[in-house]
Amino acid sequence: MKKFLSVLLAVLMVFSLAACNQNNNGGGEGGEASTEGDPIVFGVTTTVTGDQAAGGEQAVNGATLAINEVNEAGGIKLNDGLYHKIVLKVEDDQGDKVLCDTTVRRLVEQEGAVVILGPYFSGQTIALDATMRELGVALINSATNVGIDDLQNPYLWHNRCDDGLNGVILGKAVVDAYVAKNGSTDGIKVGIICGNDDTGTGAATVYENYFKENGIDYYRDEHDTTVDDLTAYIQKAIAAGCNCWVSSCHDKGAVAIAKAMYEQGLRDQIVYMNPILAQTNVLEMMEPEWVEGWGCVADYSASDNSNPLSAEFTKKWKENYTVTPDVQGALYYCHAKLAVKAIEDAGSAEPQAIADAIAKISGYETLIGTVYADQYSNLIYQIGITYIRNLVPTMEASVSMVESQEDVKNVAKYH
Amino acid sequence: MSVFEGVNWLQLLVTAIAMGCIYSLIATEYTLIYNATGLVNFAHESFIVLGAYIFAGTFERALQFPHWLAILLTLVSMAAFGVLVASTILNPLRNLQFVTYAMFGTMMLSRIIIEICRLSWGSLPFTVKGFLRESISIGSTVLSESYIYIIIISVIVITLLQLFFKFTKAGKAMICVSQNKDAAALMGINVTASINLTVAISSVICGIVGILCAPLYNVSSNMVTSAATKGFCAGVIGGFGSYPGAIIGGILIGLIEQFGIIFIPSVWKDALSFGLMIIFLLIRPGGIIKRKKA
Numbered sequence: 001m002k003k004f005l006s007v008l009l010a011v012l013m014v015f016s017l018a019a020c021n022q023n024n025n026g027g028g029e030g031g032e033a034s035t036e037g038d039p040i041v042f043g044v045t046t047t048v049t050g051d052q053a054a055g056g057e058q059a060v061n062g063a064t065l066a067i068n069e070v071n072e073a074g075g076i077k078l079n080d081g082l083y084h085k086i087v088l089k090v091e092d093d094q095g096d097k098v099l100c101d102t103t104v105r106r107l108v109e110q111e112g113a114v115v116i117l118g119p120y121f122s123g124q125t126i127a128l129d130a131t132m133r134e135l136g137v138a139l140i141n142s143a144t145n146v147g148i149d150d151l152q153n154p155y156l157w158h159n160r161c162d163d164g165l166n167g168v169i170l171g172k173a174v175v176d177a178y179v180a181k182n183g184s185t186d187g188i189k190v191g192i193i194c195g196n197d198d199t200g201t202g203a204a205t206v207y208e209n210y211f212k213e214n215g216i217d218y219y220r221d222e223h224d225t226t227v228d229d230l231t232a233y234i235q236k237a238i239a240a241g242c243n244c245w246v247s248s249c250h251d252k253g254a255v256a257i258a259k260a261m262y263e264q265g266l267r268d269q270i271v272y273m274n275p276i277l278a279q280t281n282v283l284e285m286m287e288p289e290w291v292e293g294w295g296c297v298a299d300y301s302a303s304d305n306s307n308p309l310s311a312e313f314t315k316k317w318k319e320n321y322t323v324t325p326d327v328q329g330a331l332y333y334c335h336a337k338l339a340v341k342a343i344e345d346a347g348s349a350e351p352q353a354i355a356d357a358i359a360k361i362s363g364y365e366t367l368i369g370t371v372y373a374d375q376y377s378n379l380i381y382q383i384g385i386t387y388i389r390n391l392v393p394t395m396e397a398s399v400s401m402v403e404s405q406e407d408v409k410n411v412a413k414y415h
Numbered sequence: 416m417s418v419f420e421g422v423n424w425l426q427l428l429v430t431a432i433a434m435g436c437i438y439s440l441i442a443t444e445y446t447l448i449y450n451a452t453g454l455v456n457f458a459h460e461s462f463i464v465l466g467a468y469i470f471a472g473t474f475e476r477a478l479q480f481p482h483w484l485a486i487l488l489t490l491v492s493m494a495a496f497g498v499l500v501a502s503t504i505l506n507p508l509r510n511l512q513f514v515t516y517a518m519f520g521t522m523m524l525s526r527i528i529i530e531i532c533r534l535s536w537g538s539l540p541f542t543v544k545g546f547l548r549e550s551i552s553i554g555s556t557v558l559s560e561s562y563i564y565i566i567i568i569s570v571i572v573i574t575l576l577q578l579f580f581k582f583t584k585a586g587k588a589m590i591c592v593s594q595n596k597d598a599a600a601l602m603g604i605n606v607t608a609s610i611n612l613t614v615a616i617s618s619v620i621c622g623i624v625g626i627l628c629a630p631l632y633n634v635s636s637n638m639v640t641s642a643a644t645k646g647f648c649a650g651v652i653g654g655f656g657s658y659p660g661a662i663i664g665g666i667l668i669g670l671i672e673q674f675g676i677i678f679i680p681s682v683w684k685d686a687l688s689f690g691l692m693i694i695f696l697l698i699r700p701g702g703i704i705k706r707k708k709a
Contacts, residue, residue: 053538196682223681226641228632231430231559232673233681239421252540255633263550264426265557285542285633 036075037082040349041089042067042339043107044332045100045118048092052120052251054281055328059142060090061321062332063117069316070340079347086340093119097127104128108135114351115339117141117332122148123198129153138342138355140335140379142328144274145202149377149415155355156376159335160368161383161401163199163248163274164414166297167206169399170246170272173295173385175216177270178244190218191242193233193257195225195249203248203274206414225253230260244270251282258290268293275299278386278393280326291388298386299368300330301395309367334366338379362405369400374408381411425556427673433562434642435669436569437624437631441639441646442653442661443573444620450593450656451613452509458500458521460643461528462618464636466493466625471543471634472536482546490622497618500524501611509610529636540635547630561630572623573662576616580658589613593656641685645672648692654702663703667691 044063047056067086070076075083089111091103100119107113115138119125122145132139132155140157146164148156161169171190178188192207194200204220211218219240223233234257237245247257254276261269267289276282277296302325305311313333317325341364342357343349361379364371369382381402384395401411441459448456456462469492474485504524508517547561580586591599592609600606624639632638645668653664668688675687695702 049533049538221681224685227684228638228641229430229434232427232676232684235422235427236677236681238423239677241421252633259548263557263559264423265550265552265555281539285540287544287548 043113045103058328059332062329063336066336171210192220196222234260248274262290304395431673433565435666438649439665442649447617458525461525462621466622493618493622497615501614654704660704
């Protein structure tokens with residue numbers, strides 16, 4: 001009896017093993033092989049909390065929207081013949097340079113991110129120079145400081161017109177607006193009013209160089225970015241005879257400048273700012289009369305229906321989120337799309353292959369402009385001129401400094 | 416054209432006095448708690464932020480109460496908060512053997528309050544639209560409504576505080592407690608209750624500063640970091656523990672920083688206040704008005 005039972009058990013085990021083996025092979029000869037590969041991880045490091053949390057929320061929403069589109073279409077097909085879906089991992093760096101280094105390392109080393117989207121600030125991006133070289137992972141963000149180019153880091157890419165180009169575009173815009181109002185540049189004195197951080201001082205130097213080159217009288221003064229009361233600062237600029245203005249600062253600075261200028265009776269002024277002016281959270285802190293008619297460069301405007309890609313993005317965003325889309329949302333949507341494009345081009349999700357593929361992108365259309373990668377850092381050379389009408393950014397023109405890959409080297413002097 | 420010819424000195428003066436008033440109120444609030452407990456309350460910045468959030472975040476934005484009711488309820492809430500903090504934290508802390516530990520306690524309290532604000536009202540800065548954001552033109556001078564209100568309300572608060580100390584039993588008891596707690600207790604003054612009242616008044620002043628700063632800075636967790644530090648400087652420059660000193664110190668800093676940056680680059684604005692404090696610490700550590708010892 002014992003012998004019979006042991007033979008029966010042995011037969012049952014053989015059948016069980018065979019059945020297990022069949023399951024592992026996807027159902028055996030009659031089963032269908034899976035076409036889905038391991039997910040690809042994108043890492044976002046941004047300001048989920050802190051003063052710039054609104055921008056961080058936009059960034060995460062924008063990247064998520066782009067990734068959902070890709071996943072709903074089945075994922076990215078790689079050289080292994082499989083379709084890979086994308087998983088987004090988000091880390092909060094609170095806008096801090098030191099913390100950002102930790103969040104990027106965590107995303108790459110623990111979460112397995114093959115590309116980093118973010119961080120929010122230029123200063124953070126510059127601080128990541130050595131880390132990104134060490135990790136060998138590409139980073140795409142909206143930083144605009146021209147100092148990023150000087151690093152000559154093949155892993156740092158800003159998918160946005162940098163301050164060098166913005167400065168030239170804004171400098172020209174303010175002079176053109178003055179001439180349109182007064183007939184000539186006689187009597188012009190442009191006030192360059194910027195914050196004293198990386199963004200502000202970098203942009204102020206670009207403005208200064210542009211006005212020097214073009215023989216335009218100017219006054220330059222920087223303010224402490226932690227100071228909210230800029231009355232005396234603006235008083236000093238008025239006393240210096242400024243009659244039109246350019247500025248590059250962060251959100252609190254933009255609000256403080258607008259408030260101080262309004263309170264000191266500066267109405268109907270020619271003022272041009274960096275893209276911060278078009279951000280929803282900044283405009284929400286202002287009164288309409290403070291900034292009516294002010295201009296800025298902006299990569300995106302929710303009210304712009306002239307660009308089909310932009311209009312389509314706005315529509316999709318509104319279907320998914322209740323918060324109004326702004327520049328950062330649009331930018332991070334584009335950053336994620338660009339990373340997908342690089343992976344598709346490379347046919348691989350290996351970090352180095354992705355970095356190499358980004359450097360080769362040329363003529364890729366996005367809602368913020370056409371991407372032409374240069375040797376280091378720059379991808380976009382196009383931006384819209386937007387005017388604030390009753391606290392709504394309205395895009396009224398678009399300026400492109402590059403029309404083909406060949407033109408990229410012609411604008412290198414501005415970076 | 417000389418830069419001085421184009422400066423609107425009246426406008427600058429009003430701004431300087433208004434900012435000075437803010438610093439004076441903050442220094443007064445520091446002084447109140449220092450005199451009552453012997454502690455420098457490093458949590459006072461968070462008290463101001465809390466006042467601003469209660470006013471702007473809850474009563475103005477969420478509940479949409481009229482301004483006067485929102486202000487009134489904020490001040491009542493801050494008084495209640497002051498009593499709570501005094502009885503549960505500051506009174507026990509002042510009895511610690513080492514004052515340094517107690518001061519660290521107030522710093523930690525500050526972080527807790529700021530995080531509570533962040534969790535309760537969100538991390539995004541916001542504003543109270545239409546609240547003290549107009550300006551008034553007098554000839555070529557344009558004066559901000561918020562600055563005018565700051566000056567008027569500061570004068571009222573400081574006057575009321577002086578009258579309270581001089582003419583009320585509770586006020587006189589607070590002065591006695593600030594001078595000598597043991598002697599005050601022997602005279603039959605309830606020291607703990609007096610400290611609770613002092614912290615409540617101090618919290619109300621923080622609430623007022625928070626409300627007045629809301630249109631100036633927008634409401635955020637670090638809205639008064641710079642002003643709070645300068646308020647501390649005002650206390651040191653004026654003479655720590657002295658109420659008139661707090662007022663003089665505040666106004667002096669307001670004047671020096673506003674007029675100073677006409678002569679030097681604007682980025683040095685904060686450095687002026689801090690530099691002035693260091694000079695005072697080196698050459699006159701007791702401040703402009705030295706506090707009389709009991």
